[in-house]
Amino acid sequence: MKRIDWQRTWKRGGLLTLMAIMLLAAVPQMTKAATVRELPLGYNDELTGIKAEMNAGTLYVPLREISQQLHLKVSGTTEKIVLAGSKHSVVIVPSEQTALNGKKSMPLKTYVSAGRTMIPVSLLKGTFNFGIAYDATVPVVRITSGKQKLSLQSFVDQSRAALNNDRGKTEEKPQTEKPASSKPIYLTFDDGPTAHTNELLDILDQYDAKATFFMLGTGIASYPKAVQRLVKSGNAAGLHGMTHVKNKFYASPASALEEMKQDNEALYKAAGVKTALIRTPYGSKPYFTQSYRDKVLSAGFRLWDWNVDSEDWKYKTDHQKVIRSVLDQIETIEKQGTVPVVLMHDQKATLQVLPEVLKTLSAEGFTFEVIEQGATPVNFWHDKR
Known part of the structure; x- marks a missing residue:
């Protein structure tokens, strides 16, 4: 040769x-x-x-x-x-x-x-x-x-x-068009990273699935290797603030912006990347009002909520209830012609739920995709910035 x-x-x-x-x-x-x-x-x-x-x-x-x-x-x-x-x-x-x-x-x-x-x-x-x-x-x-x-x-x-x-x-x-049968879905995990993040990533890998992780800066600092792994493996990193304390995060529009900036710096320190994707603690309604959105989104951030709530934080021992609820909500959202955005949490209980959810949705032809930086945001305020 x-x-x-x-x-x-x-x-x-x-x-x-x-x-x-x-x-x-x-x-x-x-x-x-x-x-x-x-x-x-x-x-x-x-x-x-x-x-x-x-x-x-x-x-x-x-x-x-x-x-x-x-x-x-x-x-x-x-x-x-x-x-x-x-x-x-x-x-x-x-x-x-x-x-x-x-x-x-x-x-x-x-x-x-x-x-x-x-x-x-x-x-x-x-x-x-x-x-x-x-x-x-x-x-x-x-x-x-x-x-x-x-x-x-x-x-x-x-x-x-x-x-x-x-x-x-x-x-x-x-680019190349997806097959007509393709059914995208966004799995998202809040409040991590935690001691269970690597286990969540293991499960995702088993089903060739990707997800978006809205992470707290304190968790990023505690589990940098998990953050590096999720970024390197093609999952998406998002921000969830620093404190997850309502009175601190929502003290003012400036405090909300500062927490997201600090969170982004923690992400950069851990994995060498920054992101525009944010999810506010407890979701954007009712606290993330116009003045907050104007302050934070004008800095280049993009606000994401969800349209499927797993309530895995609420029913930590009734795994079947969570599984049924998630699958039923996804079926309803899909019939409306909307891409499902599923809220789950980076916690031990979710490890018992995720495999069955992924197995069922895979069999139904769903593709598990990450939220791209330029995608039109899905949030409770319908704020497309």
Whole structure:
């Protein structure tokens, strides 16, 4: 098999040849979500012209473009793509959807977007020790090499004008249509992470299901590894504040905003990501009134409630009652032509409920999806901001 130096090919102007190589290298492709969101990408203290993509809750970057930006070398064969830095390297095997780091093999999903082979940005962090930050409130992805001088907030402030101009271009774009039989559903878990989060994730993995976790900052600080796992495995991270104490959270619009900001910082510290998704303690009605929403949502956050209440917090020992209630409510919501958004809690009792719910809904053809940052919010106020 003839070996191919991709960077040399690119320098000789072989654009068509290179694109053909990359298209071949990406087969078989990963099945893509119904929508993919393009995001601007920064490197150290500057915005680049590269577009990252948020696909099914995971951040991806284009292999060729990012390798040039980060001064990595891409070479190898169509069967084995070698991505190398000065000290480390990794072999990507698209046909097996794996990567080889020395003798260690790990799963690595890739796909082709507009002729570009896309790789998870987490590969750059795990193999080459680049820093990765994602601020969904802007939104922007930033890769750092250690030579950056600006904090993430300062970088965002410096780039705000360009990011605002680009905002209209980062909306969700349609991809492959889902089958007509597809029935999406959003499972959400409040009040975590807890000592039971990893068990919840184990159950979700058994049914190839994803969920959105609206987490408290104090829990994030206590269980950072669970947060890292849920983010890395394609689940979505949301915010639930810091205290979950009504009189503290709802003391004023400013106090509500401050709790969400602190929660987001805790998330960033634990997992290197930020999010725009929020759910307020006890739901948004009746306390999260217009003045609160104006204050918090103007900061870029997006408010989510639910339309299916499991009441798993109330009936912690009557598991069958919770299961029947959830399934009955979902059936009603579906008949109305509405996507179910299910409220559950990150707690021990839910471990006894979740398997039966997932088994039944899977058999009925539901697909368990994460709430995307740009999705139209479902909340009790019908506030679509």
